[in-house]
Amino acid sequence: MNDRARRGRRPVDRPRRAALDVLTAVRVDDAYANLVLPQVLRKHRLEGRDAGLATELASGAIRMHGLYDPVIDACLTKPRLQPEVRDVLRLGVHQLLSMRVPDHAAISTSVDLVRATVGQGPAGLVNAVLRKVSRQDLDAWVEQVAPDRPGDLRGHLAVARSHPRWVVDALAEALGTDDELDDLLAADNAAPRVTLVARPGLADVVELESAGGTRTVRSPYGVVLDGGDPAGVAAVAEGRAGVQDEGSQLVALATVDAPLQGRDERWLDLCAGPGGKAALLASLAAQRGAVLVANERQPHRAVLVRSAMRAVPTGAVHVVAGDGTRPAWVPGTFDRVLVDAPCSGLGALRRRPESRWRRTPQDLDVLTVLQRALLDAALESVRPGGIVVYATCSPVLAETAAVVDAVVASRDDTVEVDRFQLWPHRDGTDAMFAATLRRRALV
Numbered sequence: 166m167n168d169r170a171r172r173g174r175r176p177v178d179r180p181r182r183a184a185l186d187v188l189t190a191v192r193v194d195d196a197y198a199n200l201v202l203p204q205v206l207r208k209h210r211l212e213g214r215d216a217g218l219a220t221e222l223a224s225g226a227i228r229m230h231g232l233y234d235p236v237i238d239a240c241l242t243k244p245r246l247q248p249e250v251r252d253v254l255r256l257g258v259h260q261l262l263s264m265r266v267p268d269h270a271a272i273s274t275s276v277d278l279v280r281a282t283v284g285q286g287p288a289g290l291v292n293a294v295l296r297k298v299s300r301q302d303l304d305a306w307v308e309q310v311a312p313d314r315p316g317d318l319r320g321h322l323a324v325a326r327s328h329p330r331w332v333v334d335a336l337a338e339a340l341g342t343d344d345e346l347d348d349l350l351a352a353d354n355a356a357p358r359v360t361l362v363a364r365p366g367l368a369d370v371v372e373l374e375s376a377g378g379t380r381t382v383r384s385p386y387g388v389v390l391d392g393g394d395p396a397g398v399a400a401v402a403e404g405r406a407g408v409q410d411e412g413s414q415l416v417a418l419a420t421v422d423a424p425l426q427g428r429d430e431r432w433l434d435l436c437a438g439p440g441g442k443a444a445l446l447a448s449l450a451a452q453r454g455a456v457l458v459a460n461e462r463q464p465h466r467a468v469l470v471r472s473a474m475r476a477v478p479t480g481a482v483h484v485v486a487g488d489g490t491r492p493a494w495v496p497g498t499f500d501r502v503l504v505d506a507p508c509s510g511l512g513a514l515r516r517r518p519e520s521r522w523r524r525t526p527q528d529l530d531v532l533t534v535l536q537r538a539l540l541d542a543a544l545e546s547v548r549p550g551g552i553v554v555y556a557t558c559s560p561v562l563a564e565t566a567a568v569v570d571a572v573v574a575s576r577d578d579t580v581e582v583d584r585f586q587l588w589p590h591r592d593g594t595d596a597m598f599a600a601t602l603r604r605r606a607l608v
């Protein structure tokens with residue numbers, strides 16, 4: 166590049182550069198956007214509004230590429246596109262169709278970005294594609310690139326709401342109706358507000374409300390933050406409170422509040438990492454004179470569980486690392502057991518922009534075998550008359566009802582006493598599933 170050309174170039178906008186770094190890490194390194202974002206923001210020294218802009222750009226472009234890619238393809242004259250250039254275009258399309266960025270700013274910053282990162286070659290193409298995209302709004306593009314809504318509702322929503330078609334089918338099956346499908350998929354695309362949990366005996370909701378928040382409707386321990394950084398809330402920094410979706414709080418509460426006859430002092434969280442539900446269970450255990458064993462297979466996640474427990478009175482919890490399908494304890498040891506099983510996470514799509522694109526139907530084949538083994542191990546671990554709650558952050562029937570039904574049907578010592586399924590569009594929570602089972606008392 167000669168000096169004249171260099172002088173003529175505008176500096177690349179840092180939030181957009183940061184957003185592109187996130188897209189690259191997700192595409193090339195299989196990174197999780199929510200984990201890589203804080204590092205990238207630090208690297209580019211972005212805070213406040215700039216950090217918010219980079220986050221919105223990256224999350225939106227990743228989440229919505231099921232819609233943006235057909236729009237981009239409709240504007241190409243040649244079908245092939247370098248992945249690096251497509252990433253820049255996805256960011257540009259997000260600004261043009263889903264944000265209030267003026268067209269000229271969205272286009273010129275995208276051209277600058279591709280010049281700085283890929284080179285001068287694709288600058289003209291990026292300019293031309295984004296100019297075409299800017300000629301109509303989001304609704305007009307959906308009409309142009311998505312299947313016809315009356316003729317193929319699920320196909321239409323898969324594109325319009327940017328979900329893989331198999332995920333749309335699995336969610337529709339779990340809902341039991343297509344009538345709410347649009348609302349559910351739209352809710353998956355909206356960033357959730359941050360919900361805190363006041364760990365009982367360690368913090369209370371009044372303290373969290375004073376940080377600027379509103380109490381949750383169903384959990385007595387939850388506060389939805391109005392905004393701001395939860396790490397700045399003293400109770401969170403000290404481990405007396407945590408960030409936890411209301412649905413997860415309700416799962417922990419279902420575990421400890423299910424009626425139980427007889428001894429109620431040994432509790433087990435079979436799949437505890439990173440420790441959100443275990444920390445709520447442990448603080449309740451401390452209040453109720455019980456002790457929680459928090460088990461996690463992955464040692465590095467067991468470390469996270471220990472950190473989540475830092476404010477819980479010692480003696481109320483023991484954290485152990487082990488395979489929950491091969492328990493290290495005597496059968497029938499526990500009075501209450503939570504199995505928060507590893508799952509597809511398709512009920513928490515609001516939180517992870519890339520996860521819908523990573524999962525495959527084949528994942529379910531592997532997961533459901535493990536889920537059944539863990540639920541069986543949980544039932545072996547609980548005493549006769551004891552309670553087991555099986556939970557997933559997925560509503561997909563193969564990992565919820567089908568697992569519970571199969572395990573209950575395969576045993577003559579287990580009855581189901583309750584079941585709930587939460588939904589983002591109905592309940593404002595992740596789509597958590599929980600079934601409460603009781604091991605029959607000996608007669």
Ligand SMILES: C[S@@+](CC[C@H](N)C(=O)[O-])C[C@H]1O[C@@H](n2cnc3c(N)ncnc32)[C@H](O)[C@@H]1O
Pocket residue numbers: 413435436437438439440441442443460461462463466487488489490505506507508558
């Ligand atoms: C859905 S997460 C649990 C979330 C946790 N209850 C919370 O609220 O923070 C499932 C956890 O199960 C762990 N896991 C997977 N296989 C396991 C096994 N065989 N035994 C025990 N834990 C396992 C995973 O490493 C993961 O941390």
